[in-house]
Amino acid sequence: MKSNNPNVAEMMNGFERICKAKGLRVTHQRTEIFRALLKHTDHPTTEGVFQQVRKHLKTISLDTVYRTIATFEEHGLIRRVHQIDNATRFDVNISNHHHLVCSRCNKIEDFYWPDFDRMKLPKSTSHWSGIEVKHVVVNGLCSTCKKKT
Ligand SMILES: [Zn+2]
Ligand SMILES: [Zn+2]
CATH class of the missing domain: 3.30.1490.190 (Ferric-uptake regulator, C-terminal dimerisarion domain)
Structure with missing residues (x-):
């Protein structure tokens, strides 16, 4: 079942709207990290997102990706998927x-x-x-x- 095939442009608009509503600055890094989460619909790990974002933002660090993902999670933009294998995975489908x-x-x-x-x-x-x-x-x-x- 292909249920997780979001319209990326629409979801990106939603992202900006939620950020503004929650007083989160929409930075280039945050936008790229969220876009990577969207494209990576198979519940990516932080490392997976990092590998993806790196293609566009050469200077980004794994630590920044960790912190940004934690911020997204805190603000309910993404969800942590518990209980699945040993890695922490994230879900943009909230x-x-x-x-x-x-x-x-x-x-x-x-x-x-x-x-x-x-x-x-x-x-x-x-x-x-x-x-x-x-x-x-x-x-x-x-x-x-x-x-x-
Ligand atoms: Zn299989
Ligand atoms: Zn899911």
Whole structure:
């Protein structure tokens, strides 16, 4: 399912709008880093984003990319994807969605599950508060790996 194919120009406009609304300066570096996150729709790691941005901004450091991504995350522009392999990955798709993860190649694909999203947590979790993310990870074989078997 190809659900993560954003219209880059539109998303970039959205980015600028959100930055302005939140009082974040829209710098060239931030714009390039966000664009790299958008183009890299497979839930990139910070290193992956760095490799991409570097092609355009030769002088950028990994540390800057780390700090910028942390700023984006803080302001809700991107989301950290938990529980998936050992690397920290980021998601520009901040709408409610879940992940299919390939047990062989670690490919991550988005999927939507409105029925799940509507479900209430069971009573046994009611002594916890501040629960935010209800995120399902489904493991299996992606279509490429399935073909190889
Ligand atoms: Zn795979
Ligand atoms: Zn995702």
